[in-house]
Amino acid sequence: ATGLGQLAAAKGKYFGTALANNHLGESAYATVADREFNSVTPENEMKWDATEPSRGSFNYTGGDAIVSHAQAHGQSVRGHTLVWHSQLPSWVSNGGFNSSTLTSIMQNHISNVAGHYQGKLYAWDVVNEAFNDDGSRRQSVFQTTIGDSYIATAFQAARAADPSAKLYYNDYNIEGVNSKSTAVYNMVKAFKQQGVPIDGVGFQAHFILGQIPSDLQANLQRFADLGVDVALTEVDVRMQTPADSTKLATQSSNYNTLTKACLNVTRCVGITVWGVTDKYSWVPDVFSGYGAPLLFDDNYNSKPAYTGVSNAF
């Protein structure tokens, strides 16, 4: 890559984007993605509903297309995600399985999917969003059926299936020091003590304009000090639409701050923004009234936020 990927590589890090297969046929989308980014995360293509839509029936079409595109353009790939309560087919969430059966289903899913991509991925988000904001465990079907141990079991299965992928726990609202991040911190600390194979923590970093936690860098550093890599994995900075020059300037400053936070932490390996262009961001679909969270506008013109990032390097 040239662009941000090259700037990051010069500092020993990567700068990535979420990539969606269904947009790769749009030449401007692919052009910007391949010019700017040296890492990609499939936005939806490796999730459980895509890879095992019915029990024991695996589909790698979308994920394979992302991987081959990435390989052709010198981009590393972060696999996303093996165990998550969302985009989980109802045959899993409503199957009424007991603990040992659901454990086998989860292990089988991980062994097949991570096994299929073995040796091709830089990292896996093994478990996604397992905690609530108050630090308690989210009551997903995995938690309520198997209990706390499902997370360690998932990491062990992932290590067995792909020994070369870095194994991450990934979540949102853990960017600053708070009840949720401290619960994750305590889990990671325990995993390191117990020998559970975890290599990194992904901080999604779905931020609101003007609300980057002031202790972002310190929080990344406290996790790094446990002996894991850290990464900003799904960055966007949403604003109430329409955008104006004042908001875009604040956004630029916010992107500058978050980029510097990663650059200042040796074990922060890279930053991934959650999409190439505002046009296809997930934000307006999920956060009513918000949008314009990324580095390129609807017409693929770079925004002030782009300069905020590049100036940080």
Ligand code: XIL
């Ligand atoms: C989002 C995708 O961007 C959307 O296209 C999809 O409809 C829903 O999921 N946290 C995650 C990501 O870990 O996988 C989510 O991606 C955004 C929130």
